[in-house]
Amino acid sequence: MITASPTSRLSxxxxxxxxxxxxxxxxxxxxxxxxxxxGRADLLPPDDAGFPLRVPRGFVARMRRGDATDPLLLQVLPxxxxxxxxxxxxxxxxxxxxxxxxxxxLHKYDGRALLIASGSCAVNCRYCFRRHFPYGEEIAAAAxxxxxxxxxxxxxxxxxxxxxxxxxxxxxxxxxEELTRSLADMxxxxxxxxxTRLPIVLPERVDEALVAWLAALPLQKVVVLHANxxxxxxxxxxxxxxxxxxxxxxxxNQSVLLRGVNDDVTALAALCERSFAAGVLPYYLxxxxxxxxxAHFEIDDDRALWLVEALRARLPGYLVPKLVRELxxxxxxxxxxxxxx
Ligand SMILES: *Cc1c(COP(=O)(O)O)cnc(C)c1O
Ligand code: SF4
Numbered sequence: 328m329i330t331a332s333p334t335s336r337l338s339x340x341x342x343x344x345x346x347x348x349x350x351x352x353x354x355x356x357x358x359x360x361x362x363x364x365x366g367r368a369d370l371l372p373p374d375d376a377g378f379p380l381r382v383p384r385g386f387v388a389r390m391r392r393g394d395a396t397d398p399l400l401l402q403v404l405p406x407x408x409x410x411x412x413x414x415x416x417x418x419x420x421x422x423x424x425x426x427x428x429x430x431x432x433l434h435k436y437d438g439r440a441l442l443i444a445s446g447s448c449a450v451n452c453r454y455c456f457r458r459h460f461p462y463g464e465e466i467a468a469a470a471x472x473x474x475x476x477x478x479x480x481x482x483x484x485x486x487x488x489x490x491x492x493x494x495x496x497x498x499x500x501x502x503x504e505e506l507t508r509s510l511a512d513m514x515x516x517x518x519x520x521x522x523t524r525l526p527i528v529l530p531e532r533v534d535e536a537l538v539a540w541l542a543a544l545p546l547q548k549v550v551v552l553h554a555n556x557x558x559x560x561x562x563x564x565x566x567x568x569x570x571x572x573x574x575x576x577x578x579x580n581q582s583v584l585l586r587g588v589n590d591d592v593t594a595l596a597a598l599c600e601r602s603f604a605a606g607v608l609p610y611y612l613x614x615x616x617x618x619x620x621x622a623h624f625e626i627d628d629d630r631a632l633w634l635v636e637a638l639r640a641r642l643p644g645y646l647v648p649k650l651v652r653e654l655x656x657x658x659x660x661x662x663x664x665x666x667x668x
Contacts, residue, residue: 344531348449351383355405358382362400363392370395372407376620378458380405381451386528389558398556398588402452406623409453413622418459432475436659438486439520442475444495444506450528454585454621457493476509479516487518496525500536507544519546522581524553527560530567541574548576551610555582555589557601568605579610582648584631585624592637599638599646609648614663616653628663635663 352358355371358380364370382403390399434440448457479485488510495503510516525532541548550571554560568578580602582589589595599609612635615625626634635650651660 341531341534344529344534347383347385347529347531351381351449352387353379353381355380358387358400358404361387362390362394362397364395367395370404370406372405372410375405376409376458378405378409378451378453378620381449383449383529385530385563386450386559389561391558396587397558398594399558401587402454402555402585403450405453408623409458409620411622413619416617416619416622418619431471432478434478434482434485438484439489440475440479440482440485440487441489441491442472442479442495442506444472444490444492444503445498446493447497448492448494449497449525449532452524454583454615454618454624456616456618458620459618472506472509476506476513480509480513483515485516487520488516489520489522491522494523494525495521496523496532496537500534500540503537504540507540507546510546517547518549519544520549520551521576522551522553526550526567526571527552527554527564530563533567533570538570538574541571541576544575548574549579550576551579551581552602552607553581553583554598554602554607555585556594557597560601560605565605568607572606578605578607580607580648581611581613582609583613583615583624584626584634584650585615586626587624590626590630590634592634592641595634595638596641599642599648603646609646611660612648612650614650614652632663 391397650663
């Protein structure tokens with residue numbers, strides 16, 4: 328269906344993504360400075376609560392200058408509220424994640440196996456479970472993949488392999504090639520899915536080599552992006568999405584419902600419409616994982632349901648994401664309405 332050559336739209340040379348990644352902002356003062364809030368050290372907590380700030384400069388460039396409530400800034404800037412101890416929020420909401428990382432593979436849902444391909448991310452999102460597991464590089468490196476891939480090889484009910492993390496696209500392309508090469512003797516696996524935020528926060532990652540790898544894979548390909556606000560999209564993200572689609576991938580987006588970032592109908596509708604303009608369909612809207620230090624982002628289920636109903640009244644059905652929460656032990660992502668009503 329998609330016939331354009333994968334390299335046809337790469338004409339203006341893009342800078343090497345690893346170089347851009349290394350140039351990321353990693354301290355709060357520099358970030359405030361970069362967004363015109365240099366005088367606002369009062370916004371900062373005494374420390375980063377053990378979860379370092381990290382954000383690529385291209386993403387920072389999409390923040391509004393001089394606005395301490397910018398929805399992109401709020402996702403990455405350490406805040407005082409992270410130090411509040413909130414009941415029901417634990418570091419153990421991710422005990423699950425710790426064990427996932429240990430085995431490298433999670434086969435929880437029928438037909439789909441999720442591989443923790445990498446523990447690294449190009450951005451540290453303050454609401455993420457990773458705040459309690461700022462993994463080093465390569466958490467499920469080659470040796471662990473072998474174990475995980477042996478599981479996938481041995482279970483022919485697995486139709487779809489999901490690369491997740493962390494962010495699987497934080498791996499070098501040759502590592503991804505190595506990983507997918509082992510799928511050659513697993514004809515039961517017909518789909519590859521990639522869960523990644525990199526094309527949003529560092530779109531240069533979608534370079535010629537990545538596109539060539541993806542285009543050559545003899546599988547159905549799905550890339551699930553993660554953007555929470557319309558402002559996360561710009562021309563560079565549009566171009567990355569186009570390259571991914573040219574490589575034959577279906578693009579979906581998952582978001583997290585976040586107080587102060589996207590918890591109003593206008594912001595959510597704009598996100599869905601902007602995603603679609605980039606060729607990306609809304610997929611899931613997640614209720615926050617209840618991890619310690621993220622309670623100030625939480626929206627209660629009643630309000631979340633109301634927001635999605637308002638969205639449904641405003642948008643075509645195909646632009647309305649499914650509101651879900653992940654609960655340990657569940658057989659699938661759980662639509663919120665099932666237990667809230
Ligand atoms: C989210 C998730 C999936 C994918 O679920 P879908 O509903 O198909 O998007 C698969 N395995 C695990 C362990 C997951 O957490
Ligand atoms: S990119 Fe995803 S996994 Fe990484 S910190 Fe952000 S939300 Fe967490």
